[in-house]
Amino acid sequence: MPPSSADTLRRVPFAPVDAEVIAGFCAANGGIDYARLLLDLTSGAGGVFVIADDEGIALAATVVDRTRNAANSANLEMLAVRARIPAAEFIRLVIEPAAAFAREGDRRALHVTLPRTLWPADEVEEALLGAGLAHAYDVFEMRRPGSAPPAPAEPLPPGWSWTTLDAARVDAAHAALAEMFRDALATNLIPLADFRQAVESGAARWSVLLDGDRIAGLIRAVQHGDRGELRILGRVPAYRGRGLGARIVAEGLRQLREGGACDVDLSVEAVNASALGLYRRFAFEIVSQTPVFALILR
Numbered sequence: 523m524p525p526s527s528a529d530t531l532r533r534v535p536f537a538p539v540d541a542e543v544i545a546g547f548c549a550a551n552g553g554i555d556y557a558r559l560l561l562d563l564t565s566g567a568g569g570v571f572v573i574a575d576d577e578g579i580a581l582a583a584t585v586v587d588r589t590r591n592a593a594n595s596a597n598l599e600m601l602a603v604r605a606r607i608p609a610a611e612f613i614r615l616v617i618e619p620a621a622a623f624a625r626e627g628d629r630r631a632l633h634v635t636l637p638r639t640l641w642p643a644d645e646v647e648e649a650l651l652g653a654g655l656a657h658a659y660d661v662f663e664m665r666r667p668g669s670a671p672p673a674p675a676e677p678l679p680p681g682w683s684w685t686t687l688d689a690a691r692v693d694a695a696h697a698a699l700a701e702m703f704r705d706a707l708a709t710n711l712i713p714l715a716d717f718r719q720a721v722e723s724g725a726a727r728w729s730v731l732l733d734g735d736r737i738a739g740l741i742r743a744v745q746h747g748d749r750g751e752l753r754i755l756g757r758v759p760a761y762r763g764r765g766l767g768a769r770i771v772a773e774g775l776r777q778l779r780e781g782g783a784c785d786v787d788l789s790v791e792a793v794n795a796s797a798l799g800l801y802r803r804f805a806f807e808i809v810s811q812t813p814v815f816a817l818i819l820r
Contacts, residue, residue: 525644533615536570536578543573544601547579552639553602557738560599563588563712569623571616573607581642585620587627589710590739592703593658595631595816596624597710600640609649610663610675614644617653617817621630623718633658633707634641634815650815658816660792661708662808664777668748668784670805675772682738684773691737695730697739702756704735708791708814709754729777731757739766743774749782750775767800775804 534543541561548557553796561584569585583732598620617634624632628777633653636646643649651657678684680770687695696717703709712720720726721762731739739757743750752774778786788806790797 525557525575526580526607528611530575531611532574533581533619534565534572534574536572538567544570544579544582546746547582547604551602551604553582554599554640557582557601560584560586562716565627566623569620571620573611573615575605575607575691577605578608579809581616583616583620583642585623585632586710587624587629588716590700591710592705593631593633593707593816594629595633596627596629598632598634600635600637600642603640603642606641606643609643612646613649613653614711616642617650617655621817621819629819631681632817633820635661635812636815637663637812638810639820645674647813647815653817655817656817658814659707661789661812662789662792663810663812664790664801664802664806665809666786666801666806672779673689673772673775673804675776676769678769681734683732685730685732687721687730687740689718689722691730692718692751694737695721695728695740698740699754699756700756701758703742706791708789714820727774731766731773733761739770741774743771743777745778745781745783748782748784750781752778752788754784755788764812767797768803769803771800778784782802 530608531686541558543560556803564584565587571583573581579816582601583598584601585596585598621632629685696714729741730737738761742752742753755770755774757770
């Protein structure tokens, strides 16, 4: 990935009508495939950062501040990078205005997530530390190869069932997710109205594990051609210690296998030892590590 010269760099104003252009830029440069969603999750156009050089857009990022997480943070998400820029320019053109944008809201911190595949600048970690950010935590990206044996699945107890989330249960599912991930730093819950719209429109397909009529667990398995992703999975805290984690992972893998997926990816906080152990039982292995840096705003 060639670097971009500081002399030609500039921030390009963003408007909501430009969202499809940014999504196309992401698709063409190996960026995040759900960039359009992340652009919808910033509270204003000023939270989107499009940096260009003489050849066009060099990188795009957005401050996601319409979600909630355990850190009460806004999150700067890299969307795509065509050309790395000097670290000092990344601080000036992205980090400093992103922090100013986040300060206008009510969040306690700004978290900056830096996947290795979307590295915006050389020596960026040192530059972030020099700008007053601190390393907060890491996220592991894990992969289960298509050559792994089929995941074992135990029969559900009497009265239990899997169903597809529909409008009748969408509010209860949102509340269950908030309870599941109350202490999770890296899991962000979108507003209820957005969640309801995504489910009812079919844009997001969730599977619900029911104990009778009560939600016990949820999973969202996403297919990308012959690759699968377990995007979010969890069980309600009241069911802790009952082995539901393994059932939920097995169900997600079953769905992806039936859809033709080979390799399956997921992400997990590096400090979540119990989840790491569970995923390793299903032949997931760590393939990369993403650092997250934090700037305390108030």
